Amino acid sequence: MSTPAPSPESSPEPKPKRRLQRRYFIAIFAAIAVVALLMYFLNRGMESTDDAFVEAHILQVSPQIAGQVSKVYVDDNQEVKAGDLLVEIDPRDNQAVYDSASANLASAEAKYAQAQAQLSISEAALQQAKFEVENAQANADNTDKELKRSQELRTRGVISQQDLDNADTAQRTAKATLDGRNKRVIAAGAEVTMNQAAVKSGQAQVELAKAMLETARLRLSYNKIYAPQDGRVTRKNVEPGNYVQTGSALMAVVPHDVWVVANYKETQLDHMRNGQPVEIKVDAYPALHLTGRVESIQKGTGARFSLLPSENATGNYVKVVQRVPVKIVFDKLPTDTPILAPGMSVIPVVNTR
Structure with missing residues (x-):
């Protein structure tokens, strides 16, 4: 005897359970939509990029003269202050040139002083000669008058011929003396003119010797190389005994003043302006959160200023979104901020609202 199949009325449909599941899924979708909408409104106007790096004015330390390094006063990653002595090059050659220039200046000054003394003597001699001319001229005038008077007296027979001859001789002598x-x-x-020329020449020699001494002093100062700015020594590439050439890279000094260059897509710049606040995350320090502001936006894309700019006049042009460098400066950094080295990756988020 077979068992009869249950009728449809005997298996109740779980409608309440299905209704509960439907409500559950609707609630989840609604929550997701609310969260998505909330995230949209919160992040609207927030422009970020991971194509951003820490930058700084890295100064290369190079010698201005060639020579053998005698002393190196710093090591890699050492903190230095502007003006600290970094490297010293053997100064003996330049010291000898300086000493020779100093001796040449002393000799030129001595010759100049001698020429001035000779000029003073010759000027005094000229004044004395002019004074003697005045006396001789007065004497000649007197003898002329005396000769004329003697001639008149001789004509009247008052004096003898000898007296007239004496007056004539005196007049001739006075004229010869004049x-x-x-x-x-x-x-x-002429002596004064010659000595004046000697003084001018001596003065020129002194000025030349001073210039030569200053040049020698300047070259001697190049033997000591000082830190150009506060910072940290990096890429040290010099040791005592090395022979260095002019302009060769000895080390670099990285300053503490750093900033961020963020390469934003051109489509992100519509509402970006100078002075807008920025939140900055550093990849090396995930827990570190810094703030800053937009300082400037470069007038030109990065590709436009590359070594080999792309040529778009060809037939195979493909449009790509360009990136524009944006300079972001930090707000005042806390004293316990870890090292922010040039080249570190960061993620800046600019609030353009």
Whole structure:
């Protein structure tokens, strides 16, 4: 005897359970939609990029003269202050040049002083010669008058011929003396002119010697290389005994003043402006959160300033979204901020609202 199949009325449909599941899924979808909508409104106007790096003005330390390194005063990653002595090059060659230039200056100054003394003597001699000319001229004038008077007296027979001859001789002697004094004035004037030229030449030699000494002093100062700025020594590539050439890289000094260069897509720049606040995350320090602000936006894409800019006049042009460098400066960094080294990756988020 077979068992009869249950009728449809005997198996009740679980409608309440299905209804509960439907409500559950609707609630989940609604929650997801609310969260998505909330995230959209919260992140609207927040522009971020992972194509961003820490930058700084890294200064290369190079010698201005060639020579053998005698001393190195710093090590890699050492903190230095602007003006700290970093490297010293053997100064003996430049010291010898400096000493020679100093001696040349002393010799030039001595010759210049001697020329000035000679000029003073010759000028005094010229004044004396002019004074003697004045005396000789006065004497000649007197003898001329005396000769004329003697001639008149002789005509009247008051004096003898001898007296007239004596007056004539005195007049001739006074004239000869005056001529001699005038020649001495001319000679003394020539001596003054010559000594004036010697003084000018001596002065020029002194100035030349001073310039040579300053050049030697400057080259001697190049033997000591100082830190150009506060910072940390990196890429040290010099040891005592090395022979270095002018301009060769000895080390670099990385300053503490750093900033961020973020390469944003051109489509992200519509509402970006200078001064907008920025939140900065550093890949090396996940727990570190820094703040800053947009300082400037480069007037040109990174590709436009590359070594080999792309040529778009060809037939195989493919449009790609360009990136524009944006400079972001940090707000005041806490004193316990870890090292922010140039080249570190960061993620800046600019609030453009």
